[in-house]
Amino acid sequence: DQQVKQNSPSLSVQEGRISILNCDYTNSMFDYFLWYKKYPAEGPTFLISISSIKDKNEDGRFTVFLNKSAKHLSLHIVPSQPGDSAVYFCAATISGNTPLVFGKGTRLSVIA
Amino acid sequence: GAVVSQHPSRVICKSGTSVKIECRSLDFQATTMFWYRQFPKKSLMLMATSNEGSKATYEQGVEKDKFLINHASLTLSTLTVTSAHPEDSSFYICSAATQLRTGPQPQHFGDGTRLSIL
Numbered sequence: 001d002q003q004v005k006q007n008s009p010s011l012s013v014q015e016g017r018i019s020i021l022n023c024d025y026t027n028s029m030f031d032y033f034l035w036y037k038k039y040p041a042e043g044p045t046f047l048i049s050i051s052s053i054k055d056k057n058e059d060g061r062f063t064v065f066l067n068k069s070a071k072h073l074s075l076h077i078v079p080s081q082p083g084d085s086a087v088y089f090c091a092a093t094i095s096g097n098t099p100l101v102f103g104k105g106t107r108l109s110v111i112a
Numbered sequence: 113g114a115v116v117s118q119h120p121s122r123v124i125c126k127s128g129t130s131v132k133i134e135c136r137s138l139d140f141q142a143t144t145m146f147w148y149r150q151f152p153k154k155s156l157m158l159m160a161t162s163n164e165g166s167k168a169t170y171e172q173g174v175e176k177d178k179f180l181i182n183h184a185s186l187t188l189s190t191l192t193v194t195s196a197h198p199e200d201s202s203f204y205i206c207s208a209a210t211q212l213r214t215g216p217q218p219q220h221f222g223d224g225t226r227l228s229i230l
Contacts, residue, residue, distance in 0.1 A: 031216075032216045034218055034219075036221070041203070041224065041226060042223050042224060043116075043118065043205045043206075043207075043221035043222050043223045043224045044156070044205070044221045045221070046218045046219070046220055046221075049216075049218050051215060051216065089155065089156070093216070093219075095216060098161075099146055099158045099161055100146070100156075100158075100207070100219055102155045102156050103155060104154070104155045105155055
């Protein structure tokens with residue numbers, strides 16, 4: 001049973017537009033959520049996180065929204081840049097120090 | 113920002129060889145380190161969780177005698193793949209985490225080790 005789901009395996013967006021990556025989870029015990037960016041043959045790079053006590057966290061071009069009632073979070077990237085092209089993983093954990101549960105990732109392609 | 117160093121980045125060796133992978137947190141003390149494995153076109157799968165000074169906790173289906181984990185200090189954890197076989201070929205990634213009184217902190221990942229067993 002997949003506790004963290006990213007239902008879109010890929011997404012293409014034009015440069016300058018908004019990219020919206022979605023993630024759903026099933027375990028109501030999760031209270032800390034993270035987004036990572038990954039290039040091939042490299043480890044994931046942390047992008048942004050959000051605690052369950054918040055519904056929005058913003059860092060530069062990246063904003064994460066959390067809807068606890070829907071068990072849904074999303075990552076917004078605006079404006080999108082070609083360098084943003086990568087695989088984005090959504091992850092969730094309980095109290096931050098337990099193992100991360102990852103989604104399967106969404107491959108974002110930003111077209112110039 | 114926080115940096116986790118993983119070494120080596122790539123290993124190619126013969127079947128039956130044991131391979132050691134190191135994971136170091138360079139600028140923070142990691143209370144917990146995690147080891148993941150990634151198969152092609154799949155997400156990261158947790159193999160084990162290690163806390164400094166205690167035995168690692170392995171996920172179901174991961175052989176603890178085959179994947180030896182040592183977490184001797186707050187900045188170093190090692191994964192040894194013993195008597196590696198071609199089916200052990202994979203991309204292994206470590207992450208390090210710490211917990212502050214201010215709340216949870218993101219895990220930071222090493223760059224991974226591509227292990228190829230011939």
